[in-house]
Amino acid sequence: MLKIKNLESGYGKLKVLRKISIHVNPGEIVTIIGANGAGKTTLLNSIAGLVRLKSGEILFDKQDVLKFPPEKIVFMGCSLVPEGRQVFSTMTVKENLILGAYVQQRRKQRVIDLESIYSIFPVLKEREKQLAGTLSGGEQQMLAIGRALMAKPKLIMMDEPSMGLAPLIVKEIFNIVKRLRDEGNTVLLVEQNAKAALGIANRGYVLETGRIVLEGSSEDLLSNRDVQRAYLGRDLDSEMKI
Amino acid sequence: MNIELFFQYIVAGITYGAIYSIVAIGFNIIYNTTGIINFAQGEFVMIGGMTAVTLHSFFPLPYAILLAVIITMIAGALIEIIFIRWLVNPSVLRMIIITIGISILLREAALYIWGEKVRGLPYFTGTSVSSLSIGGVHVSPQVLWVIGISAVIVVALNLFFSYTMPGRQMRACASNRDAARLCGVSASNMITLSFVLSAGIGALAGCVVSPITYVQYESGTGLAIKGFTVAILGGLGNSMAAVAAGLILGILESLSIWVMPTAYKDVISISILLLMLFVKPSGLFGSKEAASLKEF
Numbered sequence: 001m002l003k004i005k006n007l008e009s010g011y012g013k014l015k016v017l018r019k020i021s022i023h024v025n026p027g028e029i030v031t032i033i034g035a036n037g038a039g040k041t042t043l044l045n046s047i048a049g050l051v052r053l054k055s056g057e058i059l060f061d062k063q064d065v066l067k068f069p070p071e072k073i074v075f076m077g078c079s080l081v082p083e084g085r086q087v088f089s090t091m092t093v094k095e096n097l098i099l100g101a102y103v104q105q106r107r108k109q110r111v112i113d114l115e116s117i118y119s120i121f122p123v124l125k126e127r128e129k130q131l132a133g134t135l136s137g138g139e140q141q142m143l144a145i146g147r148a149l150m151a152k153p154k155l156i157m158m159d160e161p162s163m164g165l166a167p168l169i170v171k172e173i174f175n176i177v178k179r180l181r182d183e184g185n186t187v188l189l190v191e192q193n194a195k196a197a198l199g200i201a202n203r204g205y206v207l208e209t210g211r212i213v214l215e216g217s218s219e220d221l222l223s224n225r226d227v228q229r230a231y232l233g234r235d236l237d238s239e240m241k242i
Numbered sequence: 243m244n245i246e247l248f249f250q251y252i253v254a255g256i257t258y259g260a261i262y263s264i265v266a267i268g269f270n271i272i273y274n275t276t277g278i279i280n281f282a283q284g285e286f287v288m289i290g291g292m293t294a295v296t297l298h299s300f301f302p303l304p305y306a307i308l309l310a311v312i313i314t315m316i317a318g319a320l321i322e323i324i325f326i327r328w329l330v331n332p333s334v335l336r337m338i339i340i341t342i343g344i345s346i347l348l349r350e351a352a353l354y355i356w357g358e359k360v361r362g363l364p365y366f367t368g369t370s371v372s373s374l375s376i377g378g379v380h381v382s383p384q385v386l387w388v389i390g391i392s393a394v395i396v397v398a399l400n401l402f403f404s405y406t407m408p409g410r411q412m413r414a415c416a417s418n419r420d421a422a423r424l425c426g427v428s429a430s431n432m433i434t435l436s437f438v439l440s441a442g443i444g445a446l447a448g449c450v451v452s453p454i455t456y457v458q459y460e461s462g463t464g465l466a467i468k469g470f471t472v473a474i475l476g477g478l479g480n481s482m483a484a485v486a487a488g489l490i491l492g493i494l495e496s497l498s499i500w501v502m503p504t505a506y507k508d509v510i511s512i513s514i515l516l517l518m519l520f521v522k523p524s525g526l527f528g529s530k531e532a533a534s535l536k537e538f
Contacts, residue, residue: 086421
């Protein structure tokens with residue numbers, strides 16, 4: 001579904017990503033884990049068209065998305081839930097969702113299907129008329145995901161959905177991501193919370209200072225020593241000594 | 243103090259205030275989608291009025307006005323497409339200087355086309371001397387036109403922004419441009435649309451007010467200053483506050499005649515503008531937090 005080859009990207013003269021090659025198959029959750037500043041957000045923003053590439057290619061559905069601005073890439077079926085939620089805080093929950101459905105409307109789908117989103121996130125229905133800026137962090141994250149889903153994307157990319165949320169809410173969000181996959185959606189999930197992300201993902205990549213240093217199935221990565229030490233907070237060597 | 247005279251002044255104040263509000267709303271619409279002040283806003287009002295006067299010699303009044311509004315909207319779109327659209331991440335200062343340049347350009351073009359002659363549309367109903375008596379206050383029917391059309395513009399804009407997809411998209415762009423683009427909204431089209439809307443309402447305001455104030459190639463500048471004052475007074479970007487602020491400024495100006503010679507009327511608005519910029523740049527109705535987020 002998504003195939004990236006030798007992507008190099010950055011801001012101005014600063015190169016953030018070097019020779020990144022990843023792929024995402026339909027129906028799977030692929031996660032990219034890595035520390036702060038590894039380039040995770042830059043990678044997603046490059047795919048979504050918000051950051052211009054220096055070189056490399058991004059094929060989405062066998063189409064080159066390089067030349068397109070973000071608004072066109074959304075129409076191709078690739079939606080991003082941006083880092084830090086980025087809801088339209090001065091607009092109501094319902095209006096946020098309706099804006100998400102703009103892509104569908106342009107595809108001549110006259111009916112705005114709010115109910116399917118409300119069935120995934122019942123709390124959004126309760127808050128329908130509230131301004132998005134007044135929602136809690138978790139609710140805003142749900143709204144951001146709901147807004148992206150309104151476009152009925154083929155691939156939904158999520159940038160740190162767990163950021164700044166209480167553990168219980170994180171669990172809820174990840175359960176929903178899992179449910180989305182089980183309903184046939186494809187998810188590219190970028191996370192600092194490696195344990196939670198690998199817990200639901202099929203495959204994963206480890207991004208370190210702009211390079212992919214490891215890739216494999218979630219089980220392999222979870223049992224990998226380096227991953228455990230660097231991202232899961234476990235140090236097997238010292239544990240064995242005790 | 244004569245109570246009837248007092249109300250007479252109030253009505254006059256509301257009339258001017260309504261026009262200031264419309265100009266200020268024009269500022270706000272463009273400010274909200276682009277983050278810049280379009281200093282050519284007053285010229286839209288002037289072009290609307292001038293074009294309508296010219297067209298009126300060929301068409302009946304309603305068609306002349308309609309055509310003038312449409313022509314000004316097209317001019318607004320062209321200005322955005324020619325001067326603004328191709329800029330990649332321009333700085334706020336650069337954009338502002340560009341709009342000042344556009345305003346000079348439009349003024350000079352108007353001088354070239356129409357000369358220095360002062361013109362005005364005929365009164366929409368009645369003549370310059372006809373008046374209605376409302377509770378002892380004498381009101382020109384054109385005043386009712388000005389207030390009525392301003393009210394219609396405000397209500398229509400509110401409906402547009404609240405209930406239509408393009409309106410919501412413009413608000414989304416104002417709220418978070420990148421997120422709007424991720425929803426498939428073309429931000430550059432929204433900016434063009436904001437120029438079209440501002441030009442349209444400016445032109446309509448220029449048409450209704452021209453029988454009272456008349457219009458000349460340089461009458462946009464004065465209106466732009468008043469409109470800008472009102473936009474600042476209400477809080478930049480807040481269109482409903484602009485209505486309140488416009489009425490306040492209009493009435494203050496009108497009542498100032500009591501204490502100062504008419505010639506000093508403009509001093510009121512300039513003083514208010516400076517005072518607000520020094521003391522409370524976020525405006526009467528703006529919050530501090532919102533103001534701190536603004537680039538300009």
